Amino acid sequence: MSRRFAVLFLILALTIASALALSYTDFARPAKELKPIGLFYVENSYFGNLTAKSPEAVTAIVWDYRGLDTIYESAVFFLAIIGGLSIFRLESSQLMAKEAKGLTKISKTGTKIIALLIISVSASIALHGHLTPGGGFQGGSTLAVAPLLLIPVFSITRLVSAGITSKRLVIARSAAMTCVGLTALLPVLKGLELVSNLSFYPAEIGGELISGSLFFYNLFEYLAVGSGFTAVFLYLSTFEETYRREIEKEVGT
Numbered sequence: 001m002s003r004r005f006a007v008l009f010l011i012l013a014l015t016i017a018s019a020l021a022l023s024y025t026d027f028a029r030p031a032k033e034l035k036p037i038g039l040f041y042v043e044n045s046y047f048g049n050l051t052a053k054s055p056e057a058v059t060a061i062v063w064d065y066r067g068l069d070t071i072y073e074s075a076v077f078f079l080a081i082i083g084g085l086s087i088f089r090l091e092s093s094q095l096m097a098k099e100a101k102g103l104t105k106i107s108k109t110g111t112k113i114i115a116l117l118i119i120s121v122s123a124s125i126a127l128h129g130h131l132t133p134g135g136g137f138q139g140g141s142t143l144a145v146a147p148l149l150l151i152p153v154f155s156i157t158r159l160v161s162a163g164i165t166s167k168r169l170v171i172a173r174s175a176a177m178t179c180v181g182l183t184a185l186l187p188v189l190k191g192l193e194l195v196s197n198l199s200f201y202p203a204e205i206g207g208e209l210i211s212g213s214l215f216f217y218n219l220f221e222y223l224a225v226g227s228g229f230t231a232v233f234l235y236l237s238t239f240e241e242t243y244r245r246e247i248e249k250e251v252g253t
Helices: 002-023 036-044 057-065 067-088 105-127 136-143 145-154 156-161 166-190 213-236 240-252
Strands: none
Touching (some): 057 067, 136 145
8 A cells, every 4th residue: 555655656746846847947938939930830821922821820731831741640540540440350240249228218319419519519620620720630539429429328239230330431431541642642633743732722612711722631531530430439349249259260260
């Protein structure tokens, strides 16, 4: 008991010391002047000769000024999802091996309302990512919370029987990632550089600012992340005996 208390005390002391150290260093003090690279991004995120036409400077940096890096990062995340799912390798019929009724009607009704709100908020985060803080990854992560909430309330069998299967989700994620790649590649067909923005894509559609390719990147990343996380949640929610049964079959053969 005393050893456990000593460890907790040490963790608490280190936490307080770290907080105090950061509070009295330059990290906590506002810069007196912008660095040249920071000034460049501020001047060119919405205005300037190299503008991304986005008032949200972070999105402009992520998808425009360093867009190729972001695409590679999305590809790595995609491969990680596919690699993880390949370990499970269960069909939709196997995921439904055990019937579950879920929770009470009150819980289900409340969850339906909350899930709808989550989906609406996630879409707003993603589709307004070029205007306000947010973007495709943040929106997709929020979107995946809805099925994560539905699984324990309605049961995984209910979602799979409704057509929300890991196979379809992987196909949706693959299609979304393909669209991300095409968004970066299409300007090349016009003789422009890879990941070109406003020289190929319009800054506005119908009077609404979309910041060129930034809107499309956020949209497709939103769908890719949301479907990828949901596929993983489905597998992680599968009944343990289902996996045991499949392992026994493999060992038996």
